[in-house]
Amino acid sequence: MELIYTLDILGTFAFAISGALVASDKNFDLFGVLIIAFVTAVGGGMLRDVLINAHPINWIGDLNYVWTILAAVITTFLFKSKILPLSKTMFLFDSIGLGVFTLLGLQKGLTYELHPIVALIMGMISAVFGGVLRDILTNKVPLIFEKEIYASACLLGGISYLTLDVLHLNNNINFVISATIIFIIRWVAVKYHLQLPKIKDDLFTKH
Amino acid sequence: MELIYTLDILGTFAFAISGALVASDKNFDLFGVLIIAFVTAVGGGMLRDVLINAHPINWIGDLNYVWTILAAVITTFLFKSKILPLSKTMFLFDSIGLGVFTLLGLQKGLTYELHPIVALIMGMISAVFGGVLRDILTNKVPLIFEKEIYASACLLGGISYLTLDVLHLNNNINFVISATIIFIIRWVAVKYHLQLPKIKDDLFTKH
Amino acid sequence: MELIYTLDILGTFAFAISGALVASDKNFDLFGVLIIAFVTAVGGGMLRDVLINAHPINWIGDLNYVWTILAAVITTFLFKSKILPLSKTMFLFDSIGLGVFTLLGLQKGLTYELHPIVALIMGMISAVFGGVLRDILTNKVPLIFEKEIYASACLLGGISYLTLDVLHLNNNINFVISATIIFIIRWVAVKYHLQLPKIKDDLFTKH
Numbered sequence: 161m162e163l164i165y166t167l168d169i170l171g172t173f174a175f176a177i178s179g180a181l182v183a184s185d186k187n188f189d190l191f192g193v194l195i196i197a198f199v200t201a202v203g204g205g206m207l208r209d210v211l212i213n214a215h216p217i218n219w220i221g222d223l224n225y226v227w228t229i230l231a232a233v234i235t236t237f238l239f240k241s242k243i244l245p246l247s248k249t250m251f252l253f254d255s256i257g258l259g260v261f262t263l264l265g266l267q268k269g270l271t272y273e274l275h276p277i278v279a280l281i282m283g284m285i286s287a288v289f290g291g292v293l294r295d296i297l298t299n300k301v302p303l304i305f306e307k308e309i310y311a312s313a314c315l316l317g318g319i320s321y322l323t324l325d326v327l328h329l330n331n332n333i334n335f336v337i338s339a340t341i342i343f344i345i346r347w348v349a350v351k352y353h354l355q356l357p358k359i360k361d362d363l364f365t366k367h
Numbered sequence: 368m369e370l371i372y373t374l375d376i377l378g379t380f381a382f383a384i385s386g387a388l389v390a391s392d393k394n395f396d397l398f399g400v401l402i403i404a405f406v407t408a409v410g411g412g413m414l415r416d417v418l419i420n421a422h423p424i425n426w427i428g429d430l431n432y433v434w435t436i437l438a439a440v441i442t443t444f445l446f447k448s449k450i451l452p453l454s455k456t457m458f459l460f461d462s463i464g465l466g467v468f469t470l471l472g473l474q475k476g477l478t479y480e481l482h483p484i485v486a487l488i489m490g491m492i493s494a495v496f497g498g499v500l501r502d503i504l505t506n507k508v509p510l511i512f513e514k515e516i517y518a519s520a521c522l523l524g525g526i527s528y529l530t531l532d533v534l535h536l537n538n539n540i541n542f543v544i545s546a547t548i549i550f551i552i553r554w555v556a557v558k559y560h561l562q563l564p565k566i567k568d569d570l571f572t573k574h
Numbered sequence: 575m576e577l578i579y580t581l582d583i584l585g586t587f588a589f590a591i592s593g594a595l596v597a598s599d600k601n602f603d604l605f606g607v608l609i610i611a612f613v614t615a616v617g618g619g620m621l622r623d624v625l626i627n628a629h630p631i632n633w634i635g636d637l638n639y640v641w642t643i644l645a646a647v648i649t650t651f652l653f654k655s656k657i658l659p660l661s662k663t664m665f666l667f668d669s670i671g672l673g674v675f676t677l678l679g680l681q682k683g684l685t686y687e688l689h690p691i692v693a694l695i696m697g698m699i700s701a702v703f704g705g706v707l708r709d710i711l712t713n714k715v716p717l718i719f720e721k722e723i724y725a726s727a728c729l730l731g732g733i734s735y736l737t738l739d740v741l742h743l744n745n746n747i748n749f750v751i752s753a754t755i756i757f758i759i760r761w762v763a764v765k766y767h768l769q770l771p772k773i774k775d776d777l778f779t780k781h
Contacts, residue, residue: 212423216627223692275430
């Protein structure tokens with residue numbers, strides 16, 4: 161559990177930095193940057209907790225999220241020109257966060273005795289909606305809808321977790337394996353520019 | 368009740384298709400389309416249930432919503448070029464959904480012992496906010512604010528339901544009558560391009 | 575308490591008018607204007623109540639909010655050309671609302687036994703998110719992120735309240751003092767065009 165909590169904080173830090181970078185590119189002031197970083201980092205888990213009625217919701221019950229986000233914004237503020245060349249490091253953190261958030265959300269859903277499919281959707285909401293809210297607040301079409309294999313990676317990792325869970329694999333090992341699957345899928349997808357198909361024309365008609 | 372449930376599923380299907388069509392026009396990938404369809408179909412009811420603390424919220428308590436949305440997205444994916452010429456059919460479904468969602472939301476509000484006016488607002492939120500969320504996520508000014516008589520139709524149908532309810536009309540008959548009112552108002556409004564007035568200049572001053 | 579309630583209603587009225595003015599500038603129809611006014615006026619408190627699980631949420635538990643918003647929209651509708659020259663009056667109301675909403679939210683957070691830092695964030699959410707939602711629904715980058723000292727004023731007023739509360743100052747006096755601090759900071763900031771720093775370049779590197 162402590163490994164998972166550490167990964168959760170790392171993921172929160174990475175998501176907060178990604179939010180802060182987007183907001184500062186938009187020329188937001190310090191407070192705007194803080195809000196966007198906050199929403200990006202805890203927005204997905206917050207929405208999940210509201211939907212499944214899990215109170216106190218994530219950041220209300222544990223101030224470490226607030227401190228982590230504050231640290232991320234200060235880091236961005238002080239070292240912006242040094243972070244950008246580190247984008248590979250950021251991508252690494254972000255991908256870790258993606259895996260961790262998906263599985264934490266899924267686990268929480270199962271703890272609340274949701275149907276596995278609903279728990280899976282909760283995992284995806286946890287991982288994905290922080291970024292969606294970030295994009296809405298900065299008035300962009302959410303990135304995820306257009307070119308990221310993001311959500312598919314979460315889905316497959318979540319299915320892996322549920323499958324191994326049915327097979328009674330140890331929880332921590334399952335967590336690490338399934339998070340790694342999410343991580344690898346996203347990594348490969350970005351490296352080779354893989355995309356999901358789009359509904360341009362329907363499958364049966366060509367013009 | 369079974370008639371109403373059937374109409375609910377039909378409305379969900381129609382709203383999901385409307386979301387999927389908008390998302391695929393925006394060139395979203397398969398997952399983006401799925402998310403937009405989901406939010407369009409269950410977003411209004413989800414918001415209502417969160418606001419009135421009705422847990423489990425709509426789609427968490429009944430997986431049929433998820434299957435219906437999945438079916439709608441697959442339908443859109445396979446038959447897009449055939450759906451568009453069917454836009455009259457879609458408009459029909461969508462208008463049915465509008466009426467059904469308004470009255471279901473209103474009924475749920477009354478069940479939770481809300482003041483009738485609050486219940487009426489809940490009905491309108493149920494019917495309208497799925498489309499609003501769809502438009503926010505696809506970065507458009509929500510359609511409803513600009514030219515649809517959408518919300519007014521819901522309001523009048525809801526008032527009809529509350530009035531007939533006070534007169535102790537049978538619930539199902541009341542439901543069908545009031546849903547029909549919503550349906551007809553919208554139909555007539557779209558056909559004759561009726562619009563609500565706008566606050567361009569105030570009523571007392573002309574320049 | 576009655577003074578505070580009166581200020582709350584005044585703030586609601588002012589926020590509703592600000593929403594109605596933005597929506598009518600966007601050429602929304604009457605219903606669109608009503609929805610935007612509603613969301614602007616009660617959106618922040620609504621979000622706060624959902625997050626801290628305080629049911630019934632603000633406007634569901636007290637219809638006076640609905641009547642106040644309705645009155646504000648009618649006022650806007652009838653007197654739009656007369657309100658705009660009154661923008662100083664509006665700015666006055668809006669600034670009062672800002673202070674009142676911050677402290678009401680903070681107080682509510684403390685009542686729900688949240689950590690003071692979380693209660694402070696709740697105060698800021700109450701004051702600020704109505705405007706953020708207004709800007710999202712009208713498809714603009716939220717004003718607050720770009721040039722307003724808005725959130726900072728709330729933060730400082732909230733810290734003042736918490737500090738004086740620790741010193742056991744009478745609640746009402748504390749409320750008025752801290753609201754006045756928020757009011758003055760905002761007033762001065764707008765008058766002298768004060769802004770928070772931005773993360774354009776990092777502090778240690780010049781290029």
